[in-house]
Amino acid sequence: MADTATARATGPGHPAPVAEATGISKRFGATVALRDARVTIAPGESHALVGRNGAGKSTLVSILTGLQQPDTGSLRFSGEPAPAFGDIDAWRSRVACVYQRSTIIGELTVAENLFLNRQSAGAVQPIRWKQLRQRAEELLAEYGVAVDPAARARDLTVEQRQFVEIARALSFGARFIILDEPTAKLDARGIGRLFDKLRDLQDQGVAFLFISHHLQEVYDLCSTVTVYRDARHILTAPVAELGHQALVEAMTGESAATNTAATSTAPAARADSPELLTIDGLTLPGVCENLSLSVRKGELVGLAGAAASGNVQVGEAIAGLHRAKDGGITVGGRVVRTGSVPSALAAGVGLVPEDRHVQGLVNNRSVAENATLTVTDQLGPFGTVLPARTRTFARRMIRDLDIKTPGAATPVSALSGGNQQKVVVARALATDPHVLVAIRPTNGVDVKSKEFLLGRIRQVADGGKAALIVSDELDDLRVCDRVVVMFHGRVVAEFERGWRDEQVVAAMEGVATPAAGAASASFTASGTEAHGR
Amino acid sequence: MSATTDLTEPAASKAEPAAAETGRRGSRIDLGHFRDLSLIPAILVLMLIGFIVSPAFLTADNLIGVLQQSTELSLLVLATALILICGRMDLSLESTIGVAPVIAVWLVLPTSGARFTGLGLFPEWMAFPLCLLVGVVIGAVNGFLILKLRLNGFIVTLGMLTMLRGLQVALSEGQSIVELPSSFTYLGKASWLGMPAAIWVCAVLFAIGGSALAWLRHGRALYAIGGNAEAARTAGIRVDRTVWIVLILGSLLAAFAGILYSGHYGSISATQGSGWIFQVFAATVIGGVSLNGGKGSIFGALTGVLTLQLVVNVMTLAGVPPLWNQFLNGAIIIVALIISRFASGEKQE
Numbered sequence: 114m115a116d117t118a119t120a121r122a123t124g125p126g127h128p129a130p131v132a133e134a135t136g137i138s139k140r141f142g143a144t145v146a147l148r149d150a151r152v153t154i155a156p157g158e159s160h161a162l163v164g165r166n167g168a169g170k171s172t173l174v175s176i177l178t179g180l181q182q183p184d185t186g187s188l189r190f191s192g193e194p195a196p197a198f199g200d201i202d203a204w205r206s207r208v209a210c211v212y213q214r215s216t217i218i219g220e221l222t223v224a225e226n227l228f229l230n231r232q233s234a235g236a237v238q239p240i241r242w243k244q245l246r247q248r249a250e251e252l253l254a255e256y257g258v259a260v261d262p263a264a265r266a267r268d269l270t271v272e273q274r275q276f277v278e279i280a281r282a283l284s285f286g287a288r289f290i291i292l293d294e295p296t297a298k299l300d301a302r303g304i305g306r307l308f309d310k311l312r313d314l315q316d317q318g319v320a321f322l323f324i325s326h327h328l329q330e331v332y333d334l335c336s337t338v339t340v341y342r343d344a345r346h347i348l349t350a351p352v353a354e355l356g357h358q359a360l361v362e363a364m365t366g367e368s369a370a371t372n373t374a375a376t377s378t379a380p381a382a383r384a385d386s387p388e389l390l391t392i393d394g395l396t397l398p399g400v401c402e403n404l405s406l407s408v409r410k411g412e413l414v415g416l417a418g419a420a421a422s423g424n425v426q427v428g429e430a431i432a433g434l435h436r437a438k439d440g441g442i443t444v445g446g447r448v449v450r451t452g453s454v455p456s457a458l459a460a461g462v463g464l465v466p467e468d469r470h471v472q473g474l475v476n477n478r479s480v481a482e483n484a485t486l487t488v489t490d491q492l493g494p495f496g497t498v499l500p501a502r503t504r505t506f507a508r509r510m511i512r513d514l515d516i517k518t519p520g521a522a523t524p525v526s527a528l529s530g531g532n533q534q535k536v537v538v539a540r541a542l543a544t545d546p547h548v549l550v551a552i553r554p555t556n557g558v559d560v561k562s563k564e565f566l567l568g569r570i571r572q573v574a575d576g577g578k579a580a581l582i583v584s585d586e587l588d589d590l591r592v593c594d595r596v597v598v599m600f601h602g603r604v605v606a607e608f609e610r611g612w613r614d615e616q617v618v619a620a621m622e623g624v625a626t627p628a629a630g631a632a633s634a635s636f637t638a639s640g641t642e643a644h645g646r
Numbered sequence: 647m648s649a650t651t652d653l654t655e656p657a658a659s660k661a662e663p664a665a666a667e668t669g670r671r672g673s674r675i676d677l678g679h680f681r682d683l684s685l686i687p688a689i690l691v692l693m694l695i696g697f698i699v700s701p702a703f704l705t706a707d708n709l710i711g712v713l714q715q716s717t718e719l720s721l722l723v724l725a726t727a728l729i730l731i732c733g734r735m736d737l738s739l740e741s742t743i744g745v746a747p748v749i750a751v752w753l754v755l756p757t758s759g760a761r762f763t764g765l766g767l768f769p770e771w772m773a774f775p776l777c778l779l780v781g782v783v784i785g786a787v788n789g790f791l792i793l794k795l796r797l798n799g800f801i802v803t804l805g806m807l808t809m810l811r812g813l814q815v816a817l818s819e820g821q822s823i824v825e826l827p828s829s830f831t832y833l834g835k836a837s838w839l840g841m842p843a844a845i846w847v848c849a850v851l852f853a854i855g856g857s858a859l860a861w862l863r864h865g866r867a868l869y870a871i872g873g874n875a876e877a878a879r880t881a882g883i884r885v886d887r888t889v890w891i892v893l894i895l896g897s898l899l900a901a902f903a904g905i906l907y908s909g910h911y912g913s914i915s916a917t918q919g920s921g922w923i924f925q926v927f928a929a930t931v932i933g934g935v936s937l938n939g940g941k942g943s944i945f946g947a948l949t950g951v952l953t954l955q956l957v958v959n960v961m962t963l964a965g966v967p968p969l970w971n972q973f974l975n976g977a978i979i980i981v982a983l984i985i986s987r988f989a990s991g992e993k994q995e
Contacts, residue, residue, distance in 0.1 A: 202882070212880075216876065216877035217874075218873035218877050219874075220873045220941050221866075221869060229878070229881040229883075230878075232866055236862070236863055237862070239862065240860075
């Protein structure tokens with residue numbers, strides 16, 4: 114593997130790279146998280162690291178920040194070998210990191226958060242609060258963060274908290290900072306301000322490793338991009354030289370150009386069949402505005418979008434989990450009261466929730482109980498739940514969905530991920546819904562189960578119902594008759610069967626490719642447009 | 647590291663113009679402190695009521711009596727406040743207050759010649775340090791079970807509560823122990839400068855605890871751990887070790903409370919401390935310490951104890967039949983919670 118010119122821009126006269134990782138491998142049990150991976154960040158550079166889920170980005174971050182030890186490979190900061198594993202202070206003086214999860218403590222003041230565990234010089238030396246607030250004020254002023262150091266951190270906005278985290282991370286003296294999906298929780302204007310801040314810092318000579326799922330942000334902010342795929346380093350190139358198409362191809366693999374959506378034998382839904390699910394001008398505060406979507410009888414529609422796009426919330430809103438500010442949802446001609454799960458159930462909506470562990474399963478209870486949770490009213494007279502009827506019902510579901518379980522009484526926690534997910538799907542189907550909403554239905558399941566589950570959902574649609582798959586996985590979307598793509602709360606593209614991977618990925622990442630055709634007209638790169646620099 | 651210190655140097659000169667601003671901030675901080683003082687008005691109202699219902703209330707004897715009765719409870723409250731702030735719970739404190747003195751006395755008392763026969767392993771003056779040592783051991787065992795074996799703290803300490811109570815009954819054969827070494831009872835009985843020594847000691851312990859939590863890094867670490875243990879860990883705080891120390895400290899305080907209590911009444915009763923934990927939690931929580939951790943102050947917890955004790959005292963003076971005490975105690979706890987909920991404007995969850 115030869116390095117590209119940019120990756121090794123450290124000829125004579127150039128300072129050593131702020132961070133350089135070579136030949137990094139890391140495995141967790143049987144899974145290989147990183148295979149001979151590398152990355153080089155030059156001083157003052159803004160370097161993007163992109164890749165799909167499971168590409169090894171997070172593992173690289175934890176290795177670069179000293180939270181995990183690589184199995185092989187070497188790590189150098191500014192030409193010097195990395196500090197000893199476990200020497201937190203030494204690591205922090207070389208590399209700063211703003212993690213995906215907030216490490217701000219809400220009950221403490223901003224000042225104390227900034228200097229947590231170093232409020233005073235020594236352990237027995239009393240903290241001088243006035244001085245601490247002053248130091249905090251200076252630190253915040255240095256990075257141009259307009260936050261009152263005496264305010265309680267919980268009263269800050271997400272954006273302010275992020276700025277505080279950045280200031281704290283840099284206050285240890287590092288000139289290199291890793292930002293792990295910093296824009297995921299921000300709105301468009303917040304992202305704009307964050308980028309302004311980052312550019313300011315870059316002018317001060319701080320180098321970045323910027324991790325994001327939104328490729329447009331990479332184009333806006335970064336000068337160099339490194340792509341990881343399947344635990345490997347794929348390429349490193351200047352952003353300016355790498356077109357959208359090439360970048361998406363690098364992320365999705367060789368298949369991007371050749372692999373078109375698999376053709377299905379199922380007949381496409383007739384355009385004249387009635388609409389079973391209609392979303393009209395749906396507005397969910399902070400998620401989406403004036404969103405319209407319809408699914409016809411016999412149709413399977415994919416609602417695609419990246420993490421912050423709001424597609425999951427829209428799916429959940431159909432099932433009555435979110436109250437809409439405006440707009441309506443109609444199922445089979447019946448208006449569903451938004452924010453009411455019973456109303457959605459009565460109208461005939463079945464939901465496969467996003468996270469089966471949190472929203473889906475009662476882990477220590479049996480397969481039978483879990484599968485029949487939505488239909489307890491059918492299991493006996495006068496509100497009773499008859500064990501015999503539950504068992505019969507559950508056996509039918511187990512057969513129907515080919516759930517591999519020792520028996521109906523086995524606790525679901527003993528099942529494999531794929532079979533657990535089948536139980537969740539079984540439950541959604543138990544009510545015989547008119548509209549099935551499946552959110553990331555193949556999340557964390559093996560290939561075999563994945564195929565089966567998608568086939569079963571397809572079957573629901575073919576049986577004269579309507580189905581909506583909410584997902585960012587291309588495999589899930591491939592079975593759909595039609596894919597609607599959301600970005601930052603609005604529909605930006607729509608694809609009929611026969612789309613190519615990179616078209617959908619580009620639309621999800623907020624990059625309008627020419628291939629997206631007419632759909633791109635409605636796309637506006639909200640908030641991530643280039644700032645005049 | 648050095649970057650921050652460098653930044654501080656030149657800024658010292660800039661501090662003067664910012665003084666006005668800091669002054670404004672200063673007043674806001676004070677307001678933050680008032681949250682801990684939300685029970686002070688309640689205490690004042692109680693004292694006013696006490697003054698109205700009985701002339702005996704506002705006498706030095708009565709007030710010192712209230713304080714003296716608060717001492718043992720307040721030490722458990724101090725322990726519970728520390729433990730709750732770092733997000734844990736220890737129910738076994740109420741048994742430690744009884745079992746620690748019993749074990750200590752059992753180890754030192756002679757094998758024959760008295761109603762209660764001990765082992766006579768140590769000289770009598772050792773009773774005091776042995777009692778504290780028992781507290782340390784109990785705390786360490788709790789910490790081991792909760793932090794090393796990762797057992798549920800609530801159930802572990804509930805089990806410990808029952809087990810230690812049983813141990814006390816077994817060792818003392820269910821009877822009160824009255825033959826106590828004089829060194830053991832000294833602190834509970836003695837009077838310094840016209841006030842019971844126990845009050846002085848408690849005041850000092852509260853001052854130390856409150857100061858440590860306000861001005862020491864390790865004290866502040868408790869808030870960080872209780873607020874977000876993961877964030878505390880990334881900030882370099884040794885979370886498990888700190889929590890373990892706090893649990894040990896808590897049991898140590900409970901054992902010490904046991905010494906004061908035994909000294910005060912001149913005997914170790916078989917039910918010493920039994921049922922206290924509810925009052926302890928109530929006092930701590932109405933004093934503003936959050937059951938979810940990361941919130942509250944030692945001073946607030948102290949006002950919680952005083953409020954509860956004053957209520958009991960005022961009711962006694964007002965001639966409320968003692969049979970109604972329990973009912974009113976519970977009612978007061980709920981009323982106090984409602985008041986502090988709306989005084990602070992925050993949900994208690």
